[in-house]
Amino acid sequence: MRTYATHLTTLTDVNPTNFAKKKLMLLVLLSLGALLLCSQLYAAEQNLYAKNYQAQNTSQLKSLSAQPDTKMYLSNHKGEDNISMLEDGYDMMGSTGFSGTFASVDGALQFGKTIKADKVLVYRKYGSAKTGSAKFEVIKQAAKTGGEIDEKDLVEDPTEYNYYASYWAKLPMPLLGVHVIKLVKAASDDGEVSVEVRGLKIIAVIKDSPAAKANIVKGDTLLKIGDVSLVKADDLFAAVKRYAGQIVPIKLQHDGAEVNVNLALNSRS
Template sequence: MPAYSLSGQWSLYFKHAAVLAALTLSTATWAEDNPYSLNYQAQNQGNLHSLQANPEPQLFSGTRRDEDNIRMLENGYDLMGFSSFEAGEVDAEQARNHGRAIQADSILVYMKKAGGASPSSRMEVIKEAVKKGQALTEKDVAVKAGSYRYYATYWAKLPPPLLGIHVIKLVPKQSGQNDDAPTNKVSSEGVRVIAVIHGSAAEKGGVVRGDQLLSINNEKVDDAAQLSSLVRKYSGKVVKVQLERQGEPLAAEVQL
């Protein structure tokens, strides 16, 4: 082998190594500069992430947070965490970049105008100063960069569920807490169904959002942990679910 060939191979190796080092450095710098990464707060204790090895997160523009959250839960997703911050114009692709890093399946991004005077309001200030013969500084007439409030939620697709509901525990109102406010006669027993996953056993059995789930096979359900335990206990069986809907008792059969 000619002497210069070995030399050329080493030269090529060092060039590749330099490129890889530069890419590694730029990736670290990108993560540090990404406001979605810097302001991310995880909301799931179980290190939730996509079932895919290398997911490419879908990016959506959110509209109403509460409704969007319910829709995502109903479609079989669970919340991984969120980012919230105020800044100038930030490319939404940075939200996707962070989603790749944490292995999210879907991302909802919300953006709305924050502080900073609008062009029309600045013009009014200038007009008023001219009328009064007041002097204006460069700061008064400068065009300020827009400021926005950003909020992004990160979601992972869950495995097919046995029952397919998301619930919360309702806490009875304490005596003396806003006694003048109107009250709804809703049972505090059991757990409240806040979302029913589409195509799940619960949906097929007739369970709907807003139901109060009281028991499974006559075993009382006091919280989400107990519900999960009972669902695992009766996995593969048909169970009788006792509900309360708008104050009325209701029974349903569900195939787990």
């Protein structure tokens, strides 16, 4: 009897009704999961900041923090902001640019969080729209010539804006602390060919870096580090790596004059 009762209980646990309920519940959960995934994909597709994103390079730069507290700022001074961000020790991960009638800046913040940016800078600039005065000119011209007016010319056009966002990640303290470009002297009208300008032009100096402490400033031109002449950016990277953690002589051009300074480079961690 005991064996039979135990066997009967086991048979009851797997009866068709319970199995059907469990199967239905599983199907519901799978459907909800698929719906959630589709919603997320649709939201990402509709986010123009994500859709139009272009990475600055292939280095996959992102925040040093695993879960950064991404901050967003609205501004109208892109050029000045870029230099300020470089000086504050950030580097650009990438940017977004597009035109449209309306795009919530929240899309930029959400995408910034997705790619683990520390800061997002957003810009919105007026694009174009057919104004009331422009429509009036169409009517006035038609009245003068006796011509017809296309009803499309009288439809109110939505205002278009140009949107731009840049995404930034904080860098670890650099070995030297400068951002440089290679200048090239443009060709002249009299047929003179373009030539490379000597050295590397500094466009930004990171605050509290070895370069800043040595009073190297934006606009200076780096000519030599140790015994490495600086012709291209790769020369700078190689020299800084070679002399990391050492006091090294640096030759630069400041206000048109060559200057020599001794500078203590940071060590690699």
